Structure formats: structure tokens, C-alpha cells
């Protein structure tokens with residue numbers, strides 16, 4: 421009851437809550453911010469240049485005012501610093517609301533991307549306050565990353581029929597529920613993000629947890645709500661000094677714990693049933709073959725507190741968190757681009773509406789009855805290139821690959837930049853992707869830059885080549901493939917922390933867009949729903965409505 425009241429109070433007074441957090445953070449940074457060891461260029465012995473300090477009354481709490489002003493302006497500062505410093509091989513610093521961040525030049529990507537975790541750690545563990553928003557076990561060992569990278573990717577072809585089936589059932593289930601009734605011309609208005617989120621959540625859960633739970637509406641909603649609540653909770657916790665986290669963390673994570681308790685009503689019986697199968701030595705071939713099973717087996721191998729029902733349930737929610745929103749945002753952005761670019765055709769990049777281009781390719785590769793399979797999905801060169809271009813333009817914020825220096829003695833780069841222990845650093849994201857020296861016509865959506873249907877060997881199993889790293893580094897044709905991570909394509913991160921779920925996400929996205937384009941039309945829109953910048957994050961518009969219409973031929977099938 422008390423907890424519910426607190427949650428309701430915080431919800432009803434969101435602005436005041438945010439203000440209090442900002443005030444606390446300001447106070448904290450005032451006290452501790454000035455005493456930290458500095459990032460130094462050891463060649464010149466100079467500290468780093470800072471972008472974003474106030475120019476009026478520069479002596480009046482400049483750092484604190486910069487932090488507050490970073491909420492609407494940080495992305496502009498990174499853009500400015502990229503031109504002024506990064507492009508000349510130099511780093512610079514910004515004071516963000518979440519703390520100081522050093523933005524390194526591109527030249528330092530290769531020397532930092534594969535550093536071990538005792539030198540550099542992934543910042544998201546701290547930024548999301550994983551210890552409190554998930555649990556200490558997820559914080560202590562992210563072995564689910566290996567399970568996704570190895571087991572899920574290796575079994576992608578095997579799970580594709582389940583993805584195809586569930587996606588078809590989900591679209592057919594959610595379109596009538598979420599779209600308005602058709603107008604006289606058959607167009608139905610729908611909030612595209614809501615539709616894509618539901619379809620992606622259900623389809624992903626089919627592969628993660630099996631048929632039993634993926635269609636349980638209440639569980640799906642809980643898992644989505646959990647994921648949505650993690651971000652603000654993590655941010656809120658990080659507004660407080662570290663030494664207060666053991667007190668503040670559990671308190672602020674109460675709403676998450678309530679959601680978790682509700683989700684466990686669904687997860688626990690399944691986990692217990694599966695643990696019993698293992699205990700009773702049921703042969704592996706007779707056990708379920710999905711992500712939950714692989715996670716359970718990996719948790720048992722890890723042993724101790726990692727192997728409890730609670731810890732396994734939290735890890736399942738962690739994977740859903742990492743997977744569902746990123747894929748839904750990518751899918752929705754693709755539909756926004758398809759609808760928007762259609763209103764601009766013909767132009768230099770598209771001589772006809774891109775939806776027609778992609779649909780023709782689909783009909784060629786998968787003629788009726790349109791039976792999708794993973795191997796042939798890779799022959800959808802136009803679709804792949806279109807998806808990759810949407811990811812390039814829409815899925816990278818002002819920075820990427822945020823890391824924290826963990827080595828006690830700090831880290832000194834080859835160029836002599838000394839980053840003390842605890843320094844947060846990242847690389848410029850959107851600024852570099854919009855740099856004409858890196859991409860031609862960088863701000864235009866041009867799928868042709870990633871089209872790979874014209875290269876020899878395009879029919880091989882490219883996932884296999886990239887996953888097993890059999891391709892030669894000089895093999896530039898692989899760079900154009902959707903999930904290839906290159907230093908100029910940071911959508912899936914870099915190096916040791918590159919997204920382990922990207923092969924799964926790409927497969928799911930291809931099927932999602934292909935299913936839709938075969939069966940539905942999108943009404944062109946003349947304005948693309950604008951994103952909002954929050955510090956360094958480019959937040960997609962999730963409330964925009966599109967008009968969709970079922971194709972006549974498909975109604976008859």
C-alpha cells in the first residue's frame with residue numbers, strides 16, 4: 421500500500437522528482453567533481469578542452485550549469501567537438517548530467533575496443549544501475565552474453581520457422597486490436613511503434629521462452645513494462661552519489677521488484693519444470709530447445725546464487741530488456757522511412773517508392789506461398805541494405821561505445837592521453853555518421869551504399885562467415901552486410917562488447933518487414949516523425965500514427 425502510494429506520487433509529480441534529482445546531482449558534483457584526477461595529454465601536459473561551458477558569467481558554477489544545460493544541448497556539443505578536435509585526432513570533454521564524458525577521436529577505436537574488463541568496462545552496467553535494476557548476479561557475471569552469441573546465433577536457422585509462425589500470428593492478432601477500423605478506402609490508422617513492439621515482444625519471447633508463455637498477454641506486458649522502467653530507474657539511481665546507492669538503489673527499484681514479482685508468477689513454474697527435467701536426467705534431445713533452457717543450463721554450470729529460480733528469472737528479463745526495445749525501435753524506424761521516402765520519390769536515391777522496390781525483390785526470392793527461410797532471407801539484398809541504412813541514420817545517438825576505465829592506474833593511449841581510473845569515455849556517433857568525409861551524401865537515406873547483390877559470393881551463408889570470422893579482414897564486400905561491425909558502423913557497438921544478439925535481430929527484422937510489405941501498404945507521409953534529443957540520446961517518436969491498408973491479393977489468399 422505504502423509502496424503503491426510512493427509509486428503513484430512519483431508518477432504524478434514526475435517534474436518535481438526530476439528537479440530534485442537534478443538538484444541532488446548538482447550538489448554532489450559540486451562537492452566531488454572538482455577533486456577527481458584529471459585527464460591529461462601527457463605529451464603537452466595540458467588538460468582536455470571542454471565543450472559546452474557557459475560563456476556568460478563563466479565563473480558562476482560553470483560545470484554545474486553545463487551539466488544542466490547538457491540535457492537539451494549535449495548532442496550539439498559533441499557535434500562541435502567532433503569538428504574542432506576529433507577530426508584532428510584530439511579528444512575533448514563534455515560535462516553531462518550523468519557525469520563527465522571524454523569523447524575520443526576515431527583513431528582510438530582500434531586500441532580500445534578489445535581491452536579486457538580489468539582495464540575498461542562497458543558503461544551500461546553502471547548507467548543502468550544493473551545491480552539494483554536487475555540483480556547482483558547479472559551485475560557480477562553477464563554470461564547470458566555468451567549464451568546469446570553462441571547458442572542463439574548457432575541455432576538461428578532452426579528457430580526461423582518458429583519466428584515466421586509467431587510473427588504471422590502476432591500481426592494477425594494485433595492489427596485488428598490496435599488499428600482503427602478501415603476508412604472508405606480501406607486505410608487504417610495505427611500507432612506503428614505499439615504494433616511493432618507487441619509483435620516483436622511476442623515473437624522474440626517465442627524463441628526465448630517457447631510457445632507456452634509467449635502468447636500470455638499479461639506476461640508480455642509485464643516484460644515490456646519492466647524494460648521501460650529500467651532506464652528511468654537507472655538514471656534516477658545515478659543521480660545520487662555512489663555511496664548512497666546501497667540505500668537508494670533498493671528503494672528506487674521497488675516498482676521494478678513489484679513487476680518482477682508479478683512476472684515470476686509466470687516464469688517460476690516453467691523454470692521449476694525445466695530444472696526437474698535436468699534433475700531427472702531427461703535426455704537433452706527431449707528437453708525444450710530455447711533461450712530459457714540454454715540460460716538455465718548456463719546458470720547451473722555457474723552454480724551458487726546464479727542457479728536459483730530468482731536469479732534465472734531475472735536473467736530472462738535481462739535478455740528480453742536488451743532485445744525487444746532495440747529491435748522494435750529499428751522496425752518502427754524502418755516503417756517511418758518507407759512511408760516518408762515514398763513521398764519523396766523519384767529522387768537521386770530512389771527512382772520509385774522503396775516499398776515497391778523491396779516488395780518486388782521479395783516476390784522474386786519468395787514467390788507465393790511466401791515460405792521464408794533463413795538462408796534465402798540473406799538474398800534480400802535490397803531489404804538488407806535498406807535496413808542497414810535506416811540503422812545508420814536512426815539508431816546511433818551522439819555517442820557510441822561508452823566505457824569506463826577500470827584499471828587502478830588508469831589507461832594511457834598510444835598518443836599519450838592519460839585517462840585516470842573511473843574516467844567515462846565514448847566515441848562520436850551521429851556527428852561522424854553525418855560526416856561527408858566518411859559517407860557520401862551522409863544525411864540522405866541511400867540503400868545503394870550497402871547493396872551487396874553485385875558482389876561475387878553474395879549467396880554464401882554470410883552470418884556463418886561473420887560469426888565464425890572466416891571472412892578475411894580485407895574482404896570489403898562483407899562490410900556492406902547488415903550485421904557486420906566496422907569502425908564506421910557503430911550501430912551494434914564495437915569489439916568485445918559488439919551486440920551478441922544482432923544476428924537474431926537482423927533475422928527477425930527481415931521477416932517482420934517482409935511479412936508486412938507482402939500483405940500491407942503504407943500510406944506515404946510528408947513529414948518524418950521527429951525524434952527528441954535527451955542528453956546524447958536520440959529518442960524516436962513512439963506516438964506517431966501511420967496508415968496501413970491490406971493488399972487485395974492477400975485478402976483473397
Ligand code: HEM
Nearest residue numbers: 565742743746747750821822911912913917919920921925
Ligand atoms: C536492432 C536491434 C539491436 C541493436 C541496434 C542493438 C544494439 C546494441 C549495441 C549498440 C550494443 C553495445 C552497447 C555498448 O557498447 O555499450 C549492444 C549490446 C548488447 N546487446 Fe544488442 N542490439 C540489438 C538487438 C539485440 C538483441 C535481439 C539481443 C538479444 C537477443 C541483444 C542483446 C545484447 C546484449 C546482451 C548486449 C551486451 C553485450 C555486452 O555486454 O558485451 N541485442 N546491442
